Amino acid sequence: MVDDTLVKALLAESEMPTQWYNIVPDLPEPPPPHLHPGTRGPLTVNDMAPIFARALCEQEFSTERYVDIPEAVAEVYRIWRPSPLFRARRLEKALSTSARIYYKYEGTSPIGSHKANSSVPQAYYNSVEGVSRLTTETGAGQWGSALAFACQVFGMGCEIWQVRASYEGKPYRRMLMETFGGTVHPSPSDLTESGRAVLAAHPDTPGSLGMAVSEAIEAAAGSGGAAKYALGSVLNHVVLHQSVIGEEVLRQLPMFGEEQADVVYGCAGGGSNLAGLSFPLLREKLAGHADTRFVAVEPAACPSLTQGRYEYDHGDVAGLTPLLKMYTLGQDFVPDPIHAGGLRYHGMSPLLSHTVNLGLVEAAAVGQQEAFEAGVLFARAEGLVPAPESCHAVAAAVADARSRTRPEDSVAMVIGLSGHGQLDLPAYQTYLSGDLADTVRL
Ligand SMILES: *Cc1c(COP(=O)(O)O)cnc(C)c1O
Numbered sequence: 295m296v297d298d299t300l301v302k303a304l305l306a307e308s309e310m311p312t313q314w315y316n317i318v319p320d321l322p323e324p325p326p327p328h329l330h331p332g333t334r335g336p337l338t339v340n341d342m343a344p345i346f347a348r349a350l351c352e353q354e355f356s357t358e359r360y361v362d363i364p365e366a367v368a369e370v371y372r373i374w375r376p377s378p379l380f381r382a383r384r385l386e387k388a389l390s391t392s393a394r395i396y397y398k399y400e401g402t403s404p405i406g407s408h409k410a411n412s413s414v415p416q417a418y419y420n421s422v423e424g425v426s427r428l429t430t431e432t433g434a435g436q437w438g439s440a441l442a443f444a445c446q447v448f449g450m451g452c453e454i455w456q457v458r459a460s461y462e463g464k465p466y467r468r469m470l471m472e473t474f475g476g477t478v479h480p481s482p483s484d485l486t487e488s489g490r491a492v493l494a495a496h497p498d499t500p501g502s503l504g505m506a507v508s509e510a511i512e513a514a515a516g517s518g519g520a521a522k523y524a525l526g527s528v529l530n531h532v533v534l535h536q537s538v539i540g541e542e543v544l545r546q547l548p549m550f551g552e553e554q555a556d557v558v559y560g561c562a563g564g565g566s567n568l569a570g571l572s573f574p575l576l577r578e579k580l581a582g583h584a585d586t587r588f589v590a591v592e593p594a595a596c597p598s599l600t601q602g603r604y605e606y607d608h609g610d611v612a613g614l615t616p617l618l619k620m621y622t623l624g625q626d627f628v629p630d631p632i633h634a635g636g637l638r639y640h641g642m643s644p645l646l647s648h649t650v651n652l653g654l655v656e657a658a659a660v661g662q663q664e665a666f667e668a669g670v671l672f673a674r675a676e677g678l679v680p681a682p683e684s685c686h687a688v689a690a691a692v693a694d695a696r697s698r699t700r701p702e703d704s705v706a707m708v709i710g711l712s713g714h715g716q717l718d719l720p721a722y723q724t725y726l727s728g729d730l731a732d733t734v735r736l
């Protein structure tokens with residue numbers, strides 16, 4: 295029996311998952327390997343280890359189903375985990391829907407999004423291996439602030455290349471990164487060869503994540519081992535860390551009396567929050583214990599899953615990263631500067647791409663006008679302002695819920711609310727004043 299009175303399901307700290315879940319051994323076909331950018335042969339741990347902590351490289355290639363969460367990481371997770379699962383009862387009423395809408399809220403973390411789920415273990419493993427500084431890229435600044443926070447926790451430096459459009463348009467995130475002790479450069483910058491090359495060709499570029507990745511990798515590679523690089527999404531080890539989200543949801547849905555989620559909506563930029571939410575539930579589906587649909591919602595301005603090609607591509611502009619088999623718009627693609635900065639990436643997690651290719655996960659694209667319309671509706675109903683990225687998931691869920699008015703159409707929906715939008719209020723202001731451009735590439 296579904297409990298119609300419960301508004302939020304809270305787990306005790308002691309009920310936090312103790313292991314991350316790796317979907318690789320449960321997939322019907324193994325995912326295509328990452329390839330070495332030079333030889334085009336399968337990439338190895340040793341190929342990656344000069345740039346990433348060795349423990350993270352091992353996780354990248356792991357075929358173990360479960361990986362223990364180190365106690366030092368769990369201790370930091372407990373600042374905000376387990377995160378709450380809410381029933382959006384007021385939103386249901388506003389939509390006159392018979393659907394039961396739940397949202398898993400990752401905005402309770404110190405930086406307001408799911409990104410800290412991976413920044414903390416990444417900083418931890420690097421610190422254990424004696425790395426003194428991490429370099430990274432950031433779009434809107436969520437990953438940069440998550441990594442700056444995590445580096446601070448483990449006593450490391452943090453150097454961040456922020457996509458220029460966001461560096462200029464979202465100063466509060468830069469202040470947050472600096473508050474946590476990070477050093478922030480606008481990207482492209484004149485501090486790296488790859489940055490100088492882009493600036494010479496396109497002096498007015500708004501920047502892109504692909505460019506910022508090149509700069510951060512170059513800085514780590516040229517540090518003589520003092521610095522390593524950290525990536526906030528896309529790679530398998532990041533998806534692994536984010537699995538805490540879905541593992542918690544599996545424990546929380548029964549508290550509402552739900553046997554399963556019928557459909558999951560999550561936004562997809564690099565794919566990590568959606569995969570982290572979905573893969574533990576997909577494990578249950580593949581084992582025949584549940585029948586859940588999964589929908590990855592991306593911005594129409596950067597539609598890698600719905601319009602991109604499934605092929606090997608680099609994760610960055612300069613071609614420094616391994617070749618990853620993924621849905622991609624091409625390493626040179628520069629998306630329009632939409633407000634959902636965290637979704638402006640040309641590629642997609644290879645693991646999520648693989649599940650989309652196998653038909654296990656569906657994909658949909660949403661314009662930013664529709665995304666903010668849903669975000670405002672959600673804010674007014676639930677009292678919580680979603681991150682512009684999360685608004686894409688909300689929009690797809692809202693459209694689905696609106697079509698369900700009869701009791702027999704009722705389903706349990708779970709929205710991945712990847713973060714809050716309190717540092718994105720200028721974007722909401724643009725929407726509210728009617729000035730939002732709905733740039734759609736078709
Ligand atoms: C970074 C970010 C995203 C997109 O990244 P994924 O790897 O696709 O999860 C989504 N929502 C928020 C709030 C983000 O900060």
